[in-house]
Amino acid sequence: MKTPHSESSEQSGQNNKLELAIGREIRSFRKKMDLTIAELAKLAGLSAGMLSKIENGNASPSLATLQSLSQALNIPVTAFFRKFEEERDASYVRAGQGLVIERRGTRAGHQYRLLGHSVGKSINVEPYLIELSEKSEVFPLFQHPGMEFIYMLEGKMLYMHGNRSYPLLPGDSLFFDADAPHGPEELNELPIKFLSIIVSPRFSE
Known part of the structure; x- marks a missing residue:
């Protein structure tokens, strides 16, 4: 039987997967443009510490933050989500769930x-x-x-x-x-x- 704690843990796990995927994409685009964390953070109006947390999947960026990063990198906001959607090619549902x-x-x-x-x-x-x-x-x-x-x-x-x-x-x-x-x-x-x-x-x- 699922407890509120286990459901919360599952949801947290799903959220963390998205955060990790977004962080990987931001890091990838930053390196393609040969920018340091400090340089991209300055362009996007963020602190270097916050950008580092986002890239490592330890912070959930707001839509406004993603927009600032997309403008700094000159890419659409949706580009941050593409790999996450591509990876979701399997849907696993346990018996009795769904x-x-x-x-x-x-x-x-x-x-x-x-x-x-x-x-x-x-x-x-x-x-x-x-x-x-x-x-x-x-x-x-x-x-x-x-x-x-x-x-x-x-x-x-x-x-x-x-x-x-x-x-x-x-x-x-x-x-x-x-x-x-x-x-x-x-x-x-x-x-x-x-x-x-x-x-x-x-x-x-």
């Missing part, structure tokens, strides 16, 4: 747990573990861009896609265009557990 998502129509006994997500790519990939443990007379219909893949792990249900319905048992799968209305139609044997993987284009803002 981020619980409130989707439209989510109710007690209907749980959507996000197991990972893509970063900095041209497509979104969202793997969910979905658990339905209570009967319901009305089910939400989903409709969104992209494709979706469902793999049944436990229970039995009738799943609707467009104007067709499919009986799903453990081991069955369904791959479909998510632009058509879809969702559970009948819960035949509870509890129901299935994987849902949604792949969709990432639209630029």
